[in-house]
Amino acid sequence: MKSVDDAHTRPEGTSDATVEAVGKLSEAFEVIEEARGSLYAFHRNLGRADLTLGEAVEKLRAAGHTEFADEIETDLVGRNVLAGRWTFQIMEEFDDGYYATFREHDRRVRDELMAGRRHVYEAEMKQERRTHGRQGHEATPTTPTSADD
Structure with missing residues (x-):
C-alpha cells in the first residue's frame, strides 16, 4: 500500500524488494x-566520574x-580510558570513521534508490496497519480524520 504523502512515497518503478532492502539498511x-548515543553517554559518564x-x-x-x-590523583585522575585516548578522542574517531562511513552509505543508497526519501518502508507499513x-x-x-481514507 502506498504512502499518502509525497515525502514517503516510493519512486515510480521501485520494487517491494528494494523498498524492503533500503528499509533494512535504514533500520541498521x-x-x-x-x-x-550510548557511546556519548559513556563519554559523559566517564567525564563526570x-x-x-x-x-x-x-x-x-x-x-x-x-x-x-596523592596515589589516586597520580594514578587515576585524568588517566587515559584506552591507550592514549580520553573518551572525546574515542568519540571523534568513531564519528569521523565508522559512523561517517555508515551514514554516507545510508544516504547514498537512499538518494539513488529512493530519490532521497526516508522511511518509505515504515510509511507503507503505517498505511497497512493503521485503522x-x-x-x-x-x-x-495534517490529515483530518473525516477525509482520511
Whole structure:
C-alpha cells in the first residue's frame, strides 16, 4: 500500500524488494545511531566520574589521607580510558570513521534508490496497519480524520 504523502512515497518503478532492502539498511543505521548515543553517554559518564574522583581526592586530602589522595590523583585522575585516548578522542574517531562511513552509505543508497526519501518502508507499513478513518490513526499530522481514507 502506498504512502499518502509525497515525502514517503516510493519512486515510480521501485520494487517491494528494494523498498524492503533500503528499509533494512535504514533500520541498521538507526541501531548505529542508538549505539552512538550510548557511546556519548559513556563519554559523559566517564567525564563526570573523573571530575567526581577529583573531588574525592580533595576530600581525602582534607581529611588527612594525603597518601591515598596523592596515589589516586597520580594514578587515576585524568588517566587515559584506552591507550592514549580520553573518551572525546574515542568519540571523534568513531564519528569521523565508522559512523561517517555508515551514514554516507545510508544516504547514498537512499538518494539513488529512493530519490532521497526516508522511511518509505515504515510509511507503507503505517498505511497497512493503521485503522483508516479512526481518530489517532491519521495518515499525516495534517490529515483530518473525516477525509482520511
